[in-house]
Amino acid sequence: MENFTFYSPTYFVFGKETEHEAGKQVKRFGGSRVLIHYGGGSVIRSGLLDRVKKSLKEEGLTYVELGGVQPNPRSGLVYEGIDLCKKEGIDFVLAVGGGSSIDSAKAIAAGAVYEGDFWDYYRGKPVEKALPIGTVLTIAAAGSEGSPDSVITREEGMYKRGASGEAFRPKFSILNPELTQTLPAYQTAAGITDIMAHLLERYFTTTKEVEVTDRVIEGLLLTMVHEAPRVIEDPDNYDARANIMWAGMLAHNNCCGVGRVQDWSSHKIEHELSAVYDCAHGAGLAVVFPAWMTYNMHHDVMRFAKLAVRVWGCQMDFDHPEVTAKAGIEALRRFLISIGMPSNFAELGAKEEDIPKMAHTACYGDGGCGTIGGFAKLTREDVESIYRLMF
Ligand code: NZQ
Ligand code: ZN
Numbered sequence: 001m002e003n004f005t006f007y008s009p010t011y012f013v014f015g016k017e018t019e020h021e022a023g024k025q026v027k028r029f030g031g032s033r034v035l036i037h038y039g040g041g042s043v044i045r046s047g048l049l050d051r052v053k054k055s056l057k058e059e060g061l062t063y064v065e066l067g068g069v070q071p072n073p074r075s076g077l078v079y080e081g082i083d084l085c086k087k088e089g090i091d092f093v094l095a096v097g098g099g100s101s102i103d104s105a106k107a108i109a110a111g112a113v114y115e116g117d118f119w120d121y122y123r124g125k126p127v128e129k130a131l132p133i134g135t136v137l138t139i140a141a142a143g144s145e146g147s148p149d150s151v152i153t154r155e156e157g158m159y160k161r162g163a164s165g166e167a168f169r170p171k172f173s174i175l176n177p178e179l180t181q182t183l184p185a186y187q188t189a190a191g192i193t194d195i196m197a198h199l200l201e202r203y204f205t206t207t208k209e210v211e212v213t214d215r216v217i218e219g220l221l222l223t224m225v226h227e228a229p230r231v232i233e234d235p236d237n238y239d240a241r242a243n244i245m246w247a248g249m250l251a252h253n254n255c256c257g258v259g260r261v262q263d264w265s266s267h268k269i270e271h272e273l274s275a276v277y278d279c280a281h282g283a284g285l286a287v288v289f290p291a292w293m294t295y296n297m298h299h300d301v302m303r304f305a306k307l308a309v310r311v312w313g314c315q316m317d318f319d320h321p322e323v324t325a326k327a328g329i330e331a332l333r334r335f336l337i338s339i340g341m342p343s344n345f346a347e348l349g350a351k352e353e354d355i356p357k358m359a360h361t362a363c364y365g366d367g368g369c370g371t372i373g374g375f376a377k378l379t380r381e382d383v384e385s386i387y388r389l390m391f
Contacts, residue, residue, distance in 0.1 A: 037081065066081050069097065
């Protein structure tokens with residue numbers, strides 16, 4: 001295991017009706033004038049936004065609102081939010097929604113206290129300062145409620161980039177699994193896929209002797225395999241929703257990624273797809289991950305076989321571990337299809353002629369060094385081959 005530091009100071013409030021605590025938590029973390037940031041309207045339709053506003057008022061807090069965050073959030077609205085924060089003297093940013101609203105809120109929070117262009121952070125500058133951020137989560141997926149990351153799409157060129165820094169960790173996150181019961185089945189499944197991808201990005205490592213985090217990842221993957229069909233079958237199953245929601249946080253606040261090399265090339269490959277075709281991030285990952293695994297299996301076939309045995313219950317073939325490894329990839333592919341995810345390029349609306357440009361942007365775009373991935377260093381040619389496997 002490698003040396004590491006881990007500091008994850010987000011205060012979590014988990015369970016039924018906890019959104020009523022939003023005002024109390026904002027106050028606890030020093031907010032007085034709040035920007036409420038949300039998406040395309042689901043939080044209005046469900047009545048959640050009204051409940052959150054009521055809880056702010058009850059604590060004597062004032063607020064301004066900025067809705068309209070699109071899935072795969074755009075830089076244009078971030079600039080608008082930054083101007084609004086400066087004009088209104090905002091001292092706390094509260095995201096109500098999914099990963100897109102949270103990521104947009106993080107970008108605004110950083111830009112509001114920065115003299116330069118907020119996009120500098122998405123070109124690699126570490127985020128050291130931001131307004132305090134809180135979240136009321138409505139979908140278990142991106143893990144942004146506990147992560148130090150934010151992902152934004154730049155309209156000029158339509159490419160997606162991430163920024164990171166401890167200042168991006170929310171001060172608090174309110175996780176009420178009931179709020180996820182209004183999700184369309186497709187979004188629930190895309191969220192589940194993203195959670196599993198966050199675990200797999202960490203599982204595929206070159207670091208030896210990391211049994212503790214291997215086992216935590218495997219446990220969380222097994223939980224998703226158990227809970228996903230239950231929640232697809234019965235969207236009102238609170239306990240399944242609760243397990244998935246907490247797993248989503250654990251999968252991405254990095255408690256299971258510490259002390260090990262992580263990969264993340266599948267995310268980079270997917271980000272091109274959701275930037276160009278505006279597909280759901282999780283749906284893109286459902287297509288990317290099995291292809292990435294097939295292409296990279298030979299780098300450490302025993303690790304792939306171990307995953308197949310421990311998570312998918314495959315029989316270990318000691319003479320031919322590649323057979324076991326392949327069976328595990330096939331089990332993942334079948335599982336994702338069974339929960340309603342796409343399995344190929346065309347289902348995402350993706351086109352073959354875009355492959356060279358996407359592969360180039362994934363590897364070289366905005367400061368890229370030419371290769372991606374910690375488990376296997378992939379060149380532009382490798383990435384092109386992986387895209388082609390997705391047919
Ligand atoms: O916009 P509204 O109307 O709220 O509708 C949303 C949106 O259409 C809807 N939705 C969310 N909660 C709902 C609901 N509909 C009904 N009931 C509810 N309770 O679902 C759609 C998707 O929402 P979005 O916020 O886009 O989903 P998600 O949480 O999957 O976020 C995806 C974004 O997160 C980024 C992705 O790249 C993508 O841009 N990621 C962020 C990460 C991070 N910050 O750490 C890591 C991830 O790997 C990921 O890259
Ligand atoms: Zn993701």
